[in-house]
Amino acid sequence: MSSRTTDQKLVYMANQIATFFESQAEGTRAQHVAEHLRSFWEPRMRDRLFAMLDTNEADDLTPLARRGAEIWREFGKAVPAHSEEE
Template identity: 45%
Template sequence: MSDDIEELIRMANQIATFFQAYPEEEAVNGTAEHIRDFWTSAMRARLDRYVADNGTGLHPLVTRAMGHLQQAA
């Protein structure tokens, strides 16, 4: 795994860890909105590809949030 995806995974998991205190749908939305509002499209695309590959090590909320963002796109 390259350094850049490791860093994105860590950041995404941190975001999900904050929102996991909320009911699941809110947590998914919160995570998705945060990534949408603060990440560049290249960072989102990189994480998207990682989710599509296998998504190992990602918080489940991140996986769902990325799916959410893809649907909205």
């Protein structure tokens, strides 16, 4: 069993998702991360990640993972269409 805490695992997974989408076109990366989180993370995972963002417990998130999570939180189920800014 891994010695990582659940919070560390969430940050790790979000960062892995962001790493995957770094190969996408600039300006769409964060939206892709947000869409992936929305599509595949269950509500408990989402809620904990948002709580970690609010309490600065997610300091190890990459900037892309953080931005994707912020987009997801801001727009909820309706992640915006891809734009030119990140």
